[in-house]
Each structure stands twice: as structure tokens, then as C-alpha cells.
Amino acid sequence: MTPELQRWRGKIALVTGASSGIGRAIAEDFGRLGLKVGIAGRRPDALAETAARVQAAGSDALVLAGDQCDPETNHRFFADLVARWGAPDILVNNAGMLGGRSLLHAEWSEVQAALDLNVRAALICMRQAAQAMRGKSEAAIINVSSMTGHRVMPGTPAIYAATKHALRILTDGLRSELAQEGQAIKVALLSPGLVDTPWHHKPEGMIAQKGGYPYPPLTPADIVGAVRYILSAPAGVQVCDIQLRPSAQTF
Ligand SMILES: NC(=O)c1ccc[n+]([C@@H]2O[C@H](COP(=O)([O-])OP(=O)(O)OC[C@H]3O[C@@H](n4cnc5c(N)ncnc54)[C@H](OP(=O)(O)O)[C@@H]3O)[C@@H](O)[C@H]2O)c1
Numbered sequence: 001m002t003p004e005l006q007r008w009r010g011k012i013a014l015v016t017g018a019s020s021g022i023g024r025a026i027a028e029d030f031g032r033l034g035l036k037v038g039i040a041g042r043r044p045d046a047l048a049e050t051a052a053r054v055q056a057a058g059s060d061a062l063v064l065a066g067d068q069c070d071p072e073t074n075h076r077f078f079a080d081l082v083a084r085w086g087a088p089d090i091l092v093n094n095a096g097m098l099g100g101r102s103l104l105h106a107e108w109s110e111v112q113a114a115l116d117l118n119v120r121a122a123l124i125c126m127r128q129a130a131q132a133m134r135g136k137s138e139a140a141i142i143n144v145s146s147m148t149g150h151r152v153m154p155g156t157p158a159i160y161a162a163t164k165h166a167l168r169i170l171t172d173g174l175r176s177e178l179a180q181e182g183q184a185i186k187v188a189l190l191s192p193g194l195v196d197t198p199w200h201h202k203p204e205g206m207i208a209q210k211g212g213y214p215y216p217p218l219t220p221a222d223i224v225g226a227v228r229y230i231l232s233a234p235a236g237v238q239v240c241d242i243q244l245r246p247s248a249q250t251f
Contacts, residue, residue: 001033004232007138009034012085014077016068016125017095019046021197022144024053025220026092026227031057038081038088040064040095068095068121069113078128089136091129092227093122093167094144098204099159111159118163119170126174133185138235140186142227143171147193147243153251164191175238186238188230192223193245215248 001009013030017023019041030037031054039050044065051061062084066073081088099114100106126141133139148156149164168189175187194217200206206213222244230239 002232004234005033005228008089008231010036011089012036012038012081012087013090013092014038014040014064014081014088014125014129015092015094016040016077016121017144018050019043021199022192022195022220022223023092023094024050025224026094027061028053028057029224029227030090031055031059031061034059035090036060036062036085038062038064038077038084040066040068040077042067069116071120071124074121074124074128078125078132082132087132087136088129089133089139090231091125091141092144093125093142095121096144096146096163098157098199099163101157101204103158106159114159114163118160119166122167123170126170130174130178130183130185134183136184138184138186140188140231141174142186142188142190142230143167144223145171145189145191147191147245147249147251149189149191150243151251172240175240184235186230186233188239189241190223190226190230191241191243192218192226193243193249194218195220195223215246218244218246 013035015023015027018027018039027037027039037054041047047063054061064077096118097114100110145167146164148161149168152161171189178185196217226242233239
């Protein structure tokens, strides 16, 4: 481990969407860095698998199971984490969902759930984390967005893109408000292009719909590398915005 990352050893993190894909990889890596990790998601069995990986990496995990579309769930996650270990030093807001492919034809329940999870739950967690981190000498909030949070191409699912655009603005707004308050909290937006995760293996996903990836995707390990870069920056340095995509992704 580099000296820059060494300073996070023994600190407390919350990773949402940690039962799968990118979130699981980040949680596992936090275990390697010696962070205690609250791992959130809906599926207790999948979270237990992530917890086992964090523990195998040499650290502690706290399973936080619940549906973040319910605002109370997000408050409970923080209350349980603080009761167990104290105030978090790192939040990774990673849980997300598509919300249907079509703005016109998606079931309203899907649209509502995407707004509730990708925007409202992320905002509740940001506020909870910022409150808990007040006065710390260093802390970090990392919001996992998407390249669709920066621009929309023909065929891009617009509801999903809208939620990720909202997350980008909320991230900038949070960083600005915390700076005005003099809080030493890193606030970063992390925007991947195509990443190989179970996301694309769901019935509405790319693998099921198109039979494969159109070009070699990123891996969750690539996203872990970006998280490490954000946390490696010296105290007082803000890595505001990381966009990363596969070399063959043309947009
Ligand atoms: N994969 C890509 O190509 C890609 C590209 C750009 C951005 N991203 C973003 O990366 C993030 C992670 O995606 P991924 O690719 O790792 O997908 P994934 O493997 O499907 O993971 C999604 C995670 O979100 C959690 N989640 C979904 N709905 C939830 C809810 N209502 N309440 C609580 N947790 C919920 C899931 O947990 P449960 O299933 O246990 O509920 C799971 O842990 C998302 O924000 C996504 O938008 C992905």
C-alpha cells in the first residue's frame, strides 16, 4: 500500500450497492486498505458474500440490508454504522438502477424508483455523511455517476441519464457548500463508461438484449483504481471529477 493510502487505514467507510459489481469491488479493496466497511444493498445473501471478501482481505464489514428507495432505510444505515463504529470517514454513493429504457414507455414505478434511488437516496446519504464528517481533519464523499451524466447520445436511456446529471450537479453543489463552511471533505464524482458487471446481465441489460458487449468494457478493478486515486490525493486537494471509459468506446 502506498504511503498516501496508508493514512486511511483503520478509518470507517460506507459503500452503497456493495452486494454486486463496482460497489463490491470497492468494498473489497477497502478491506485490503484496512478500512472498516459498512456494505449496503437489498440482498442479505449477496452482502454476506461481500462481507466474507472484506474479512478475507483482513478487515471488518457491517452488513446494512434494505431498500434505499425508502428514505428511512438511508437514515437507518447511518444510525447503525455510527452505533457500531462511529462517524464514517468515507462514503461511496454507488447504488443505482436504470429506471427503464424509454422515457415515454417505462412503467412509472420504474421511473419513480430510479429517481428515489439514484437521486433522493444519494442526496440523503450525502447529507448524512457531511453531517457526520463535520470537523474531521479529512474525509471523502465519492458519488458514482456515469458518462451518461455528462452527455446524452441517441438511444441513451433518458431517465437514467437525467438522474446521473442530477447527481453531478448535487456533487458540485455539495463540494461548494462544504468549502464555504471550511470543511476538509473531498467530494468527487466518478463517471465510468461501460463496465463489465452483473448490471448488464439483467433482463433489460446489454448482454440479455444484444448478446454481448460492443467493445471490451472496463472492469470493476479499473473503477477501484480511480477510487484509490481520489483517496491518494493529499489532504487539501480535491479530485473533483473523473471520467473513464474503455479505449474503444467512441462516445
Ligand atoms: N456497469 C456499468 O457499465 C456502469 C457504467 C456507468 C455507471 N455505472 C454505475 O455504477 C453503479 C454500480 O453499478 P454496477 O454496474 O456495479 O451494477 P450492479 O452490479 O447491478 O450493482 C448495483 C448495486 O445497486 C444496488 N441497488 C439497486 N437497487 C437498490 C435499491 N433499491 N436499494 C439498495 N440498493 C440497491 C444493488 O444491490 P441489491 O441488488 O442487493 O439491491 C447492487 O449492489 C451504479 O450507480 C451505476 O449507475 C455502471
